[in-house]
Amino acid sequence: MKSPIYQIFGSENSLDVDLVFFVEEMPETILEKLIISKELSASIKSFFPEKEINANLAVCKNDHLVEVYKGTTDELNNALFYTYHFHEQKFENQITKLLVRDIDLKFLRCTRMILSFVSKTEYRVLVKKALKGNLDEKIQALETIDLNTITSFGKGNAKEDILKSIAFQLGQTIALSEGKELYTKNQIAASFPDLRKYLSREENVDLNDLQKWLSIFVELLKIRMLSMNNTSGHKYEDENDFNYAN
Incomplete structure (x- = not known):
């Protein structure tokens, strides 16, 4: 090969x-x-x-x-x-042109990912229905979820790994809505200090801060939804003309 x-x-x-x-x-x-x-x-x-x-x-x-x-x-x-x-790279950077971010798409994907993360928990029935439904149903499901009540994320899913993924997605999406592109755990932790413990996979952590940012995300999503042209999980290349970022 x-x-x-x-x-x-x-x-x-x-x-x-x-x-x-x-x-x-x-x-x-x-x-x-x-x-x-x-x-x-x-x-x-x-x-x-x-x-x-x-x-x-x-x-x-x-x-x-x-x-x-x-x-x-x-x-x-x-x-x-x-x-x-x-990172130590073997090849030159293949990317020299930045793309304009599709913020609506990021919110939609973040929504689906968070619901998927909790699809094997006590909320499985609610979440599976929401994943098949429209954005309103997904928002209602997110509003219902209380992370503090979850005892397990399912067999084979380490709790710390799932919490880290949720924190990463929330921080990255909320930052993007503020015009900031964050792509590492350290960058997100610097902008959202109370997410650091989840990003670092600390054990036995209080989930109140993560729940707070989940609620903030939902409120931002509800506002953003009002001006979305497409509320489904569209593909970037189907919706954009590859506009280059400055």
Whole structure:
């Protein structure tokens, strides 16, 4: 197999290795994407013997991403650019053009991700119905959830890992609504100090601060929803003309 071009991104102190493999064309099916990402990960596993590789696939043209396997094109594009120098890289930065962020899409994805994180808890019936429903139903579900009442996030899901993911998404989304792009745990913790304990995976933490930011997120979402042109989980490349950020 030809040595793949890849780029590490994200938090400089991540426990895993988050990276993107650049492919000429995106595979058509989810199964094909999964198989290729696993094959490419295996081909470089010897470089990261003690870490788990979280691989993504992306198509890059004209120095910016035009399609991705997981996540959104604008977020991954800018994350690759901004966090390049936080890691020891084998290849030059493939991204030289920033994309204008789709803030509505970030709010919608954050909503779905948080609901998915609690889909195996005491709220599973409510959440599964909301995930199939419209944005109003998702908001109602978020308003109902009290993180302090959750005893387990499901078999195989470490509580600290889920809380870290929720804190990351909340901080990143709220910051973006304020015009700030944050792509690492340290950046989010600096802007939201009371999220640091969750981002650091501290054990036996009080969840009041996380619940507070969840409530703030919901209120921002309710306001933002009023001016959204699309309240479904659209794809960035289908809604935008790849406007470049300054």
